[in-house]
Amino acid sequence: MTNTPLLKVDHAGIRFGGLKAVSDVNMELKEGELVGLIGPNGAGKTTFFNLLTGVYVPTEGSIQLDGKKLNGFAPYKITKMGISRTFQNIRLFSDLSVLDNVKIAYHSLAKHSILSSILRLPPHFSGEKEMEEKAIEFLKIFKLEGVMDEQAKNLPYGQQRRLEIARALAANPRLLLLDEPAAGMNPQETEELMNLIALIREKFKLTILLIEHDMNLVMGVCERIYVLDHGQLIADGTPEQIRNNPKVIEAYLGEEVS
Known part of the structure; x- marks a missing residue:
């Protein structure tokens, strides 16, 4: 890994009318990192993925991949530039x-x-x-x-989930975005998925950003974690730091984060 970030998000956000869905998000991912993005339902996580992939255009701030500004590029062009994704609801x-x-x-x-x-x-x-x-x-x-x-x-x-990840990888990305890949999986399938994510990261030398509600998976595979709540980042750090962060515990309103 180099010190130059592969992904740099600088004060990025989007509003729909008078509603700020995502606001003032700063994020950096270095090449080869496996990073988690967590937060309560409705926190803006998938909206943020849509900003990264060109589905939505930021109304504030900028998004750069390897120093190249992505704002305004169509999704297919961003895919060619090196970002690929899966979806919360399987899209095969x-x-x-x-x-x-x-x-x-x-x-x-x-x-x-x-x-x-x-x-x-x-x-x-x-x-x-x-x-x-x-x-x-x-x-x-x-x-x-x-x-x-x-x-x-x-x-x-479970096989449909694996197929969607395989298809995303076939686009030859540098940055892979996984949107709740363990959703609907049983504990055994989730454990197998953890091993698979670690395998593909190592085999393909990928940078991975992972949205997930299964905290065992997130804490088990991610090196760093960002926490989004009401469209704003409220914390970032190692799994241990996030696990013990009072703001994170409060944002989850009693949901398990350990």
């Missing part, structure tokens, strides 16, 4: 196969032209073959190669 192409769901992510990075695909020229076929081989390798990492021809909608919930 449910009627497509598991393999095709991952291949779709590779198409954003395809080297062959649209014209070669329309005319079915050799670069199209060689490009498609390369993408399929890479997609299968990803499915092996996530232990999904055995169901690659199944429709995504037919997978058990």
